[in-house]
Amino acid sequence: MSDLSPTRSPESNMDDSRSEADAVSMPLIAPLAAEQQSVSIETREVVFDLKDINVYYGTALALEGVTMQIYKNVITAMIGPSGCGKSTFVRSLNRMNDSIPGFRLTGNALYHGNDIYASSVDPVEVRRRIGMVFQKPNPFPKSIYDNVAWAPRILGMRSGLDERVEQALRGAALWDEVKDRLKRSALGLSGGQQQRLCIARSIAIEPDVLLLDEPASALDPIATASIEELMHQLKRDYTLVIVTHNMQQAARVAERTAFFSLEVSEGKRTGVLVEYDDTTKIFTRPSDKRTEDYVTGRFG
Amino acid sequence: MRRHFGDRFGDGVLFGLTVLASLVAMALIVAIIYQVINGASLAVSTYGLSFLGHTTWNPVTNTYGAGSFIYGTLVTSGGALLLAAPLGIAIGLYLSLLASRRVGAVIGPLVELLAAIPSVILGLWGIVILGPFLRSSIESALHSALGWIPLFGQASLTGLGLFTAILILTIMALPIIASITRDLFLSVAPELKDGALALGVTRWEMVRGVVLSSTRPGIASACILGLSRALGEAIAVLQVIGGGSQSLIHGNLFANGDTLASRIASQILDNVTKLQTPSVFYLALILLVIELIVNLAARWIVHHYRLPDQAAT
Numbered sequence: 023m024s025d026l027s028p029t030r031s032p033e034s035n036m037d038d039s040r041s042e043a044d045a046v047s048m049p050l051i052a053p054l055a056a057e058q059q060s061v062s063i064e065t066r067e068v069v070f071d072l073k074d075i076n077v078y079y080g081t082a083l084a085l086e087g088v089t090m091q092i093y094k095n096v097i098t099a100m101i102g103p104s105g106c107g108k109s110t111f112v113r114s115l116n117r118m119n120d121s122i123p124g125f126r127l128t129g130n131a132l133y134h135g136n137d138i139y140a141s142s143v144d145p146v147e148v149r150r151r152i153g154m155v156f157q158k159p160n161p162f163p164k165s166i167y168d169n170v171a172w173a174p175r176i177l178g179m180r181s182g183l184d185e186r187v188e189q190a191l192r193g194a195a196l197w198d199e200v201k202d203r204l205k206r207s208a209l210g211l212s213g214g215q216q217q218r219l220c221i222a223r224s225i226a227i228e229p230d231v232l233l234l235d236e237p238a239s240a241l242d243p244i245a246t247a248s249i250e251e252l253m254h255q256l257k258r259d260y261t262l263v264i265v266t267h268n269m270q271q272a273a274r275v276a277e278r279t280a281f282f283s284l285e286v287s288e289g290k291r292t293g294v295l296v297e298y299d300d301t302t303k304i305f306t307r308p309s310d311k312r313t314e315d316y317v318t319g320r321f322g
Numbered sequence: 323m324r325r326h327f328g329d330r331f332g333d334g335v336l337f338g339l340t341v342l343a344s345l346v347a348m349a350l351i352v353a354i355i356y357q358v359i360n361g362a363s364l365a366v367s368t369y370g371l372s373f374l375g376h377t378t379w380n381p382v383t384n385t386y387g388a389g390s391f392i393y394g395t396l397v398t399s400g401g402a403l404l405l406a407a408p409l410g411i412a413i414g415l416y417l418s419l420l421a422s423r424r425v426g427a428v429i430g431p432l433v434e435l436l437a438a439i440p441s442v443i444l445g446l447w448g449i450v451i452l453g454p455f456l457r458s459s460i461e462s463a464l465h466s467a468l469g470w471i472p473l474f475g476q477a478s479l480t481g482l483g484l485f486t487a488i489l490i491l492t493i494m495a496l497p498i499i500a501s502i503t504r505d506l507f508l509s510v511a512p513e514l515k516d517g518a519l520a521l522g523v524t525r526w527e528m529v530r531g532v533v534l535s536s537t538r539p540g541i542a543s544a545c546i547l548g549l550s551r552a553l554g555e556a557i558a559v560l561q562v563i564g565g566g567s568q569s570l571i572h573g574n575l576f577a578n579g580d581t582l583a584s585r586i587a588s589q590i591l592d593n594v595t596k597l598q599t600p601s602v603f604y605l606a607l608i609l610l611v612i613e614l615i616v617n618l619a620a621r622w623i624v625h626h627y628r629l630p631d632q633a634a635t
C-alpha cells in the first residue's frame with residue numbers, strides 16, 4: 023500500500039495550476055463559467071480513474087457500468103434521484119462499504135493509478151487518504167479538541183498537535199467560533215458547527231480526497247451557505263466529491279457534475295451514470311434527454 | 323359523557339394503583355432494613371464494631387465474628403469481577419460488533435440462558451464436577467508451578483474453596499455483564515463508527531476510541547450489577563466454598579473460605595446460643611451496607627465518567 027501515497031502535501035498543493043481568485047471570499051453563487059473555462063479539464067491530474075464499476079448488494083445490482091474520471095483539486099458533484107446509488111458510489115471510493123454484508127464491486131477502481139480493491143490493499147490505508155463527511159453530522163461524544171485530535175494521535179501525528187487542531191479548525195472555518203471552548207463537548211455545537219467540526223476532523227489527518235455525502239442536507243440555509251463557502255476554500259488543497267440532492271447546490275459549488283439515474287428493467291432498479299460533464303454544460307446544454315428532464319424539474 | 327367519566331375513573335384508578343405500589347415497595351424496604359437492624363441489635367450492643375474484626379464463628383463456643391466472611395466476600399466477589407468484567411465485555415464486543423448475524427443469534431441467547439440456570443444447580447455442578455476437576459488439574463498445576471505465590475497454595479482435599487467460588491460467581495456475573503454491554507455497544511450509533519473508520523483508523527482503534535469510550539458509564543454500571551449479583555449469591559457459594567468455624571483469612575485461594583451471604587444462609591435456622599440469630603442479622607446488616615456502598619460507588623462512577631459538559635451548552 024505504500025505506493026498509494028498521494029504525491030502532494032497541503033502546502034505544495036497551493037501553487038497548483040489554479041487561478042488564485044477562488045482562494046478566500048468566494049461569492050456563494052459562484053461565477054462558474056469564467057473561472058472554470060480558464061483551465062481545460064483535460065490538463066488536470068486524474069485522481070480517480072473508474073472503469074465499468076458495478077456494485078452489488080447481495081444479488082441486487084445497485085450500480086451498473088460507471089466509468090468516469092475525477093480530477094484533482096476540482097469539486098465534483100453527484101446528483102440524481104434518491105436511491106440511484108450516489109451514496110453507494112462515493113462510499114465505494116474509500117471502501118466504506120466493505121463492512122456491509124453482501125457488498126461486492128467489480129470493475130476497475132484506480133486511485134492515482136492503484137487499484138483500491140486489489141487484495142494487497144489495506145482499506146484502512148485507503149480511508150486514511152480518502153476522508154468522508156456524512157449526511158448527518160456525527161461528531162464523537164468527546165470534546166471539540168479531542169474530536170479533531172483523536173485520529174492524528176492514533177495515526178502518530180503527535181508533534182505539534184495543538185497547532186494541527188487549530189489549523190484544521192481554521193481550515194473548516196470553525197476556529198473563531200470554538201477557540202474559547204475547545205474542552206467543551208462537541209455535542210453542544212449547532213448542527214452546522216458540528217458538520218464543520220466533522221470536516222475539520224477529516225482534514226486534520228491531511229487526506230488527499232474528501233468525499234461529502236449530502237453534507238448540508240440536515241442543515242438550515244445559513245449553515246448550508248457556510249459549508250458551501252468552505253468547500254470553495256477547501257478545493258485549493260483537496261479533491262472534493264460532493265453528493266447532493268440539491269441541484270442549485272451542485273450548480274453553486276461544483277465544476278464537474280455527474281448525473282445518476284435509475285433504470286428500471288424487469289422490475290429491477292439499477293443506478294447508472296447518465297451524463298458527466300462540466301457543471302455549466304449539465305445545467306444548460308445537457309446532451310441526454312434524462313439529464314435535461316431532471317435538471318429542468320421535469321423528472322417524474 | 324359516560325366514556326369521559328370512564329376514562330377519568332380509569333385514570334384515577336391507575337394513579338391510585340401506581341401510588342399504592344410505590345408506597346408498598348417503600349414500606350417493604352423500610353420494614354426490612356428496620357427488622358435487620360432490630361434483629362441485629364443484641365449482637366451490635368454486645369460486640370460493637372469489634373464484630374467486624376473478629377475472625378471466628380463458632381456457635382459451640384459462643385464466639386461470633388464477621389471478619390472471615392467480609393474477607394471472603396470481598397475476595398470472591400472481587401475475583402469474580404476481575405474475571406467476569408473483561409470476559410463479559412469481550413463477549414459483548416464480539417456479539418455486537420464482530421459476530422455475523424447468524425452466529426450472534428445463536429451465541430447471544432445461549433449467554434442469556436446461562437443466567438437462567440438456578441444457582442443451586444450451578445452449585446451442585448460446582449461440588450460434583452468443577453471442584454474435583456479444578457483440584458486434580460488446575461489447582462495442583464498452579465500450585466506446583468507458581469506455589470511460591472501465596473495465592474496458589476495447597477489445594478483443599480475436596481476441591482472446594484475460594485477459587486471454586488470465584489469461578490462459580492464468575493459464571494453468574496458473566497451473562498449479566500455480557501448481555502448488558504452487548505446492548506450498550508449495539509446502541510452506539512453506526513454513524514459514529516463510520517465516522518471513525520472514515521478517518522483511517524483500524525477497527526480496534528475505532529472500538530477503543532469510540533465504542534468503549536462513549537459507553538464507559540454503562541460498562542461500569544454493568545460491572546456493578548455483576549458485582550452485586552456476586553455479593554448477594556448465597557446458595558451456590560455455600561455449596562462450593564468450604565466454610566469452617568476457624569479463621570478463614572488466608573492468602574491461599576485454593577483453601578476454604580466463606581462469605582457473608584453464604585454464612586447467613588447456612589446459619590439462619592440454627593439457634594445454638596442466644597447470640598447466634600442476632601449475629602446472623604449483624605452479618606446481614608454488613609452485607610446491606612456493602613451493597614449500599616457499591617451502589618453509591620456506581621452512581622459516583624456514572625456521574626464521574628459523564629463527558630465533560632455533556633449537559634452544558
Ligand SMILES: Nc1ncnc2c1ncn2[C@@H]1O[C@H](COP(=O)(O)OP(=O)(O)O)[C@@H](O)[C@H]1O
Nearest residue numbers: 079084103104105106107108109110111122293
Ligand atoms: N446497506 C445496503 N444494503 C443493501 N442495499 C442497499 C444498501 N445501501 C443502499 N442499498 C440500495 O442501493 C440502492 C442505492 O442506494 P443509495 O446508494 O443509498 O442511493 P442514494 O444515495 O442515491 O439515495 C438502493 O436501491 C438501496 O436500497
Ligand SMILES: [Mg+2]
Nearest residue numbers: 108109110235
Ligand atoms: Mg444517499
